[in-house]
Amino acid sequence: MAVRMKDIAKELDLSVVTVSKVLRNHPDISEETRKRVLKRMKELDYQPNFAARSLITGHSWSIGLVVPDLLHPFFAQIAKAISAEIRTRGYCLLISSSDEDPQVEEQEIRQLVARRVDVLLIASARSSSADFKSLEGQEVPYILLDRHVDGLKTNFIGVNDVEVGLIATRHLIEQGCRRIAHIRGPEVSTARGRLEGYRQALAEGKGRPLPEQVVSLGSSGDHRGEKGGYAAAMELLHSNPHPDAIFCFNDPSALGVVRAIEEAGLRIPADIAVVGCGNLPYGDMLRVPLTSVDQGSENIGRLAATLALRLAVSKSRPAPKSHLITPKIVVRASSLRKNTKNLSKNSPMK
Amino acid sequence: MAVRMKDIAKELDLSVVTVSKVLRNHPDISEETRKRVLKRMKELDYQPNFAARSLITGHSWSIGLVVPDLLHPFFAQIAKAISAEIRTRGYCLLISSSDEDPQVEEQEIRQLVARRVDVLLIASARSSSADFKSLEGQEVPYILLDRHVDGLKTNFIGVNDVEVGLIATRHLIEQGCRRIAHIRGPEVSTARGRLEGYRQALAEGKGRPLPEQVVSLGSSGDHRGEKGGYAAAMELLHSNPHPDAIFCFNDPSALGVVRAIEEAGLRIPADIAVVGCGNLPYGDMLRVPLTSVDQGSENIGRLAATLALRLAVSKSRPAPKSHLITPKIVVRASSLRKNTKNLSKNSPMK
DNA sequence: TTGAAAGCGCTAACAT
């Protein structure tokens, strides 16, 4: 067995309580005793038993994170940022990748609740507020990431998705595009918001609103969305006249769109401009460097960690907070028809 | 507070023990009692307290994973695969991203040990076996992933790195390249192995061995290695004559190499062929589709999970096992000078 | 088939 407080206490002829106090920097300990205990702890490489500590304090000093897909850079970046942030405060991160499966997500959340994580961070694959009923019942505080649920008054950290749709579409209009299509994502808040922003931008001009043309990615299990984007683009290419710009729900689908356009023998951006969403790593190294809306995933991670730590310690349950990141567009060749002041000078590679 | 066994027991006029037995499917329980208890548990949404259970059983039903960088698709894929594999068995995954920092790694490992994870999976940023002394002392079994440490008899799951270097270099030779350079990685087993394979391949021909030319990526903190690859390529381009092929330690550095070559006004692969390592997602969508050695990260994750689960339950400590994945080359335009039978038919996008 | 007693390793409240 591992070394226990009892062992150290016995060796040093002290009580367990004294040893415990030393461990937690209790003030009522003489310098001498403290030194003796600390020394022996070092020598024996003592590690306190968290299970025992958790049992009595009710805290687990761990934070749970559920994401739809850990491989997706957006979520990986969030996870990484959270990990870095909480580790300095002695917290651990329990991560679970739900594979975009609501069933799995539900089950994993139960797991994490049973393990008494101090806070739960969820980038949910579900969309109905009913799904969160069970969570509301629990006393574990939780934060929704990226995707929120209508009618659920809860902590939320994500991107202003309407703004995403707005700046992407506005950018395309500025580039002279007039038949701008949108490939929308599944029925989650992010897709709805981006669609809404797209529509707002189309309606914004002085004259009559630009025509809207929306197709759906479908909710296939293919997380990369490359295939979905390809299929959706094929549909758009067969319309007459075909669009002169496509704003895509995410970068993977945009890559599929690029492929479809190239196969059709059309040029990007001359015939059709393309804008994605997420600012994929190495977007600047692609065959057609991809214009994309950056969602600041690192910021989301940092903010989430900060809020999580606050919730973890606060005994009372503070009023839910919403935090919206403002997205930024990163303009690259896939949409650059003329020089605009919007062009980011040092097109970030992240 | 959450519902406890005691509450259920009292309500149903049973003892805690009986409830506990029902929970764990103990056979000595009458069908009727079992049903009653199970029903009430459902109604109250009872979640057993893992801390209490762990304290007494000594198992935490959790597995720890330490990776250098969660954002790197290679490690993200491993994490995802492990997560999927262990979740079905009721285990949780504690992930920590060490940022390639040995200090952080050490600290995180201590954390995980203190939390009594049942198994520890480590893709280590360290290279000396001395670093693992403290772990040897602990009773927690651990598995090294991807990078192993010489002289440490331990569980290991990774790629046959010599084979990686061999097939990459052989491929370049087959393509007619004769001045093949290698940009090697930092002093870890993976970099050493690939270098070794590179050398073996150069020596393999009938005539006298092809000349070797090796530069180092340097151990900069830049995980993407894009900058490092660029710098290393610049060095190679200034040699006279410059190489006609470059085999890179990883894909990010290969991207930097591509950039350097293009800036120098040379063609890929006509003037210089490039091969990377890791088979980055969307490698086929790059400006220069990148030939790369796939390391089967998903397999590594699955194997790691399987072995981890075995170690988690076995009371005795089985003899350490090593498991080497055989890498596969995915040939794309960056190295394709002539048609070869090596060209994978359906150039996988994963 | 059920339950009483003991205790996992630690912390909190209260002596001394």
Place this chain on the structure above:
DNA sequence: ATGTTAGCGCTTTCAA
């Protein structure tokens, strides 16, 4: 400044 007592929620052992 140090120790005593009690108990966190559960499992294990053994008795009924």
